[in-house]
Amino acid sequence: MPEPTTAGPTTTDLYEVTMALSYLREGMTGPATFSCFVRELPAERGFLVAAGVESVLDFLCRFRIGPQDVEVFAQALRRPTAELAPLLGMRFAGEVRAVPEGRVVLAGEPLLEVTAPLPQAQLVETFVLNQLSHQTAVASKCARCVLAARGRPVVDFSLRRTHGTEAGLRTARLAAMAGFAGTSNVAAAHAERLPAVGTMAHSYVEAFEDEETAFTAFARAHPGxxxxxxxxxxxxxxxxxxxxxxxxxxxxxxxxIRLDSGDLGALAVRARAMLDRAELPGVRIVVSGGLDEFAVDDLVRSGAPIDVFAVGTRVGVSADAPYLDSAYKLVAYDGRPVMKLSSAKVTAPGRKQVFRHRGCQDVIGLAEEPVPAGSVPLLETLLREGVRCAPRTPLAEARARLTADLAELPAAARAIRSPVPVTASVSAPLAALAADVRRRIERAVLAPYGHPA
Structure with missing residues (x-):
């Protein structure tokens, strides 16, 4: 599906512009690597699902600062347009290495790394974080719904309450990637070639004198x-x-038939009995109404005779974990590895790779390390010199990737309630580099102020 947003270079935070201007003024245009990762998993999450990379790649491929963008920046900064001229014509000409969509990822692992001239890499931070954070959160929620349903179909009813129609389009796509059987979103169904699904509203029934008349009219209008x-x-x-x-x-x-409120488990039992007595054993029961993976899990565990789960609001906005503790941090500039030492927010220096062993036992290492035996590297080069060097990931491929990764995860990490996340370890070369960079910073920056070097 083509990127649905009209976002351009001005879709950024103001301080990205001020920093980029300063870098240009100081001649700091050497290659910089920024790493995007999630520091800690939200509560009740044993894993995350990488998503949003395709949106980021689309944005970066078309990133170019034109005269109108410069005018917008100048107005925001209350400065003459001429002072923003150094930004005019800038395009993204860097490299992106990322975990392909659909892969399971863990806390602390880079989802994506951008390497580009420093001003370029800085200006795109806001959009990269926005897309990866939102889509990874929603994709992870969707994957948990599929796990909770234990093989029963789940469909997407989220569009009417997602935070904007663009979010609704993305949710439908991410739900399909996670294994949903269809979506009520007609535009998304068309764009992604997904099954469009839907029933009727209470208002339709209320518009007729009685239910039987309403159902008869509906059936006449819709064959099959x-x-x-x-x-x-x-x-x-x-x-x-x-x-x-x-x-x-x-x-x-x-x-x-669809049940949309009340004690769905008990009502499903009663409805199933009535349908069976009416010699309609093949008529399925669909439930909806405030469902997410927790409610689905409860209903499945109860043995309720439910055939299809329609999830909407709580999944489309990832209600229990609507944001991720994500970061986009500089890890190298002009050949010099860098790191942050802030309390509770220490970062690791250098371009990285994640080496996955069986059971999602991951090791975060340096990009130049040889691939350890029995492991596969997760980050792939998807964009080079501002141009895609790999085709867009088909949904079917991303879905297959996710299915395989989930099967590798320990059962405790897949648990719906009180999951136990797998924790990535750090390679010896990365640990050594971090120690060296820390010592360098302590000598050069902290020692003059009385801190021990």
Whole structure:
């Protein structure tokens, strides 16, 4: 799906512009590497799913600062346009190494590394963080819903409450990557060639004199399998009306009823019994209404006879973990590895690679390290000199990647409640480099102020 946003170079924080101007003034245009990673996993997360990389690549490929962008920057800074002229014509001409979408990632591991002339790498920080943080959070939530459903189909009903329509498009795509069976979002279904799914609203039922009339009219307008919303007034009357219409029109094959409120497990048991007594054993039960992986897990564990889970609001906004503690940090400039020593926010220096062993036992090392036996490197070069050097990842490929990675994760990390995350270790060369850089900083920066060198 093409990038749906109209974001351009001005989609950035103001301080990115001021820093880039200063770098240009000082002649600091050497190659810089920034590493994007999540410091800690949110509560109730045993893993994350890498996502947002495709959006970042699309943005970087078209990144070019034009005259209008310079005018916007000048207005924001309340400075003459001529003073912003050094930015005019800048395009992204760097390299991106990233974990391809759909791979399971752990805390502290680089999702993506940008290497480019320092002003360029700095200016794109905001967009990179925005896309990776949002999409990784949502993709991880979607993957957990699929795990909770234990093989039963999950569909996306999130569009009406996502934070904007662009977020809705991305959620539908990420849900499909995680293994959802369809989406209610028509635009996303068309763009990504996904099954479009949907039923009816309570307002449709209310517009008719009674449920049976409403269901009959709906079935006449839509040939093939239909799904009737049966809890507008009373579940028993709704299921009974649905059964009569399905029999009268001979439309039971492939059809379903939907429950949208109340004790969904108990109501599903009652509805299943009614459908079976009406000799409609093949009519499925779809449930919706405030569901996420926790509710789905409870319903599956209860043994409720539910065939399809429709999840929406809580998944589309990743309600319990709506943000990630993500960072985009400089790790090398002009051949010099750098690191941050701030309390609780220490970073590791140098360009990196993640080496994955069986069971997602990952080792974070330096990019130039040889690949250890029995491991595979996660970061791949996807963009070079501002141009894609790898094709866009098809959804099917990303989905297969995620399925394989989830199968490798320990069961404790896949748990819906109280998961135990796998922790990545650090290679000896990376640990040694970090110690050397720390000593250098302590001698050059801290010792003059009385700190021990």
């Amino acid at each position: 399998p239909v799904t009737f919303l049966v809890d507008t007034y009373d579940v028993d009357s709704g299921v009974a009306a649905a059964a009569r219409v399905l029999h009268a029109l001979d439309r039971a094959e492939g059809s379903a």
